[in-house]
Amino acid sequence: MLNTTGEEDSLRKKVWNAINLIQANQLFVHSKNLEIKYYDDEKNKTSIKILPEILSLCVLNALVANSAMLLVGGHGGGKTTLVKLLGRMFTGMRLDEIESSIVRGHPQLTEEKLTGTLKLGKLMNEGVEEVVWRQFITGFWKIIDEVNRLTPYSQDILLSLLAEGKVKYYDAITSIEKYTLYGTINPQDVGTFEF
The missing domain is CATH 3.40.50.300 (P-loop containing nucleotide triphosphate hydrolases)
Known part of the structure; x- marks a missing residue:
């Protein structure tokens, strides 16, 4: 199990909030999606998350110095x-x-x-x-x-x-x-x- 700091959790929430807010308000329309596989500690199994491609890449760019x-x-x-x-x-x-x-x-x-x-x-x-x-x-x-x-x-x-x-x-x-x-x-x- 991976231990995260409060700062990492805060950043993770900020990223998901940004993606969800922009999607929910249809501020940017996507034609392609990214399929991301990750290990879900709570479910104790590998899960798949479907994310809008362009928005997700823009968010990732914001996180890299x-x-x-x-x-x-x-x-x-x-x-x-x-x-x-x-x-x-x-x-x-x-x-x-x-x-x-x-x-x-x-x-x-x-x-x-x-x-x-x-x-x-x-x-x-x-x-x-x-x-x-x-x-x-x-x-x-x-x-x-x-x-x-x-x-x-x-x-x-x-x-x-x-x-x-x-x-x-x-x-x-x-x-x-x-x-x-x-x-x-x-x-x-x-x-x-x-x-």
Whole structure:
């Protein structure tokens, strides 16, 4: 018999609550299921649990430190909504706080809008370049909506974040210690770039 700590039990309940709440309210519709076999201590036998594939994988991504997941699907399929709700459930942040960590992909997205900006007062008065990092960079829960609308240059900034855990802007570098990142992609159309 496996002994679990209160923390593990709490996390397990949180995971099941997230999956059940999203399913019960039909916030995301699934076409495929995962069949998971596990040993049930209470019944003293192997049991099978049927779980919605995409939702379950999104939840698992949220549990792994410095993880990233790309959701691909049609317009209006609920990809971004799903990730926002999971962010609310797992972090306890308000939806408006989650929303402030979303980068909406479009070709005009500049490095400044993605990473940070200079403190203009300090630059003008003291000649010092001090970076104010964007919520997307400093926050734990990161969402990039429509990644394939970002230019290759902007995509490179994101890949640097994933590969090195660091972001550079002017001469300032910040490390991203822990994060969970979700990206969404809609079908290729006018205004999208190859990813």
